[in-house]
Amino acid sequence: MTSSRVASDLASILVPIGVVGAVLAGLCALVAAIAIMRGAAGLAGGAVGVWIPAAVLSLAASFANQWTPVIVSGAVLVGLLVIGAVVRGIVNAGEPARSTRRAARVAAVVAGAPAASAPATTSPPSTGTIPALAR
Template identity: 50%
Template sequence: MTSTAVFNELAGVFVSIGVGGAAIAVLCALIAMIALIRDSEGVVGGAIAGWIVGTMLSAAAVFAHNWMPTLVSGIALVVALTAGGIVRAIVVGRPARPVVAVRPAEAAAPAKPAKPVVVDAPRQPAFEVPRAAFDAG
């Protein structure tokens, strides 16, 4: 078997591994997008770690001159993070700060007197070692 024949046999395996890796990367990118929308930083980090593994697997298809799985996995993360950030900004928004009106009677009310702090004397130990035990030494 020549090296060209071996390469042609392995090309099919490399493309299959690359497509599987791209599928893993796209799935992890979607998980990262959902976690970003829900503000779960730990899940976003885990999903991006899974995306890195999927992208590395998708790079196996490059050996068969097939760049499509690698491009799909790279574009998937960019789109997922961009869409997740935009949706989070829209959904969360900033709620209006409620205005609290203070009545004049409550504003002038005196504070409650502080409770005095009582400090207890130091407690004696429950068991005391006789001095003779140290002198015998």
Template identity: 50%
Template sequence: MFRDLAAFFLPFGIIGAVIAVACAIVVLLAVARSAAGVVGGATGVWIVGAVMSLASGFSGQWIPAIVAGSALIVALVAGLGLRVAVRAIEARPAPAIVAVVEESAAAVEQPAVAPVREPRIARPRVAERLGGELVTSKG
């Protein structure tokens, strides 16, 4: 009587392990893309699959439960590695296109000098020297 439902629990546990592994793959991809909402949803469904895989233990088979449990651990570690790789690829700057400009010999010999502007005073300034004498400057 103990093994009457063993024929039911083993396939039920295998189906749970398949669900858990599928959700672990979704977790892997979501962690790699930094999608926290998808990680949470897939982990929630993974829990359901992992609990279903525990049913195979009633028939003496623990391999589906071990596979379901290890799938999430592997997915989290691999997802973190992929996340680091994706961020390194996204952070790399795009190569700049540089145009080659040919300069003539005359342009090389004459350095470019910016014109110097003298300061312009709009109104005369008045200053007082130490002796009290007023001095004005015009611009």
């Protein structure tokens, strides 16, 4: 086998592996962006942690001089993280107005609630199955 034939055979194997890695990296970047939008830092960190091996897998295509999967996986992560942060900022900017409306609704419900006719009775706190801890 000539070296060009070996390179062609390797390219036919490594390029699809790199494309699969780029797709997995894109999915992980999407999960990270959604997690940032929702404010779930742990999920975002986990998604970026899984993105790293997927991006390394996309490097397999670079052995056949195909750099597109690597560039796409990196660009998708950066783009979606920026989009997630911007959307999270927009959500946080609207939060004070939402909490003010919620407090006004609660105050209206409390002010319009009828007075209780009988005092509420409470039972002693339960301590589980050990009666010695009840006192």
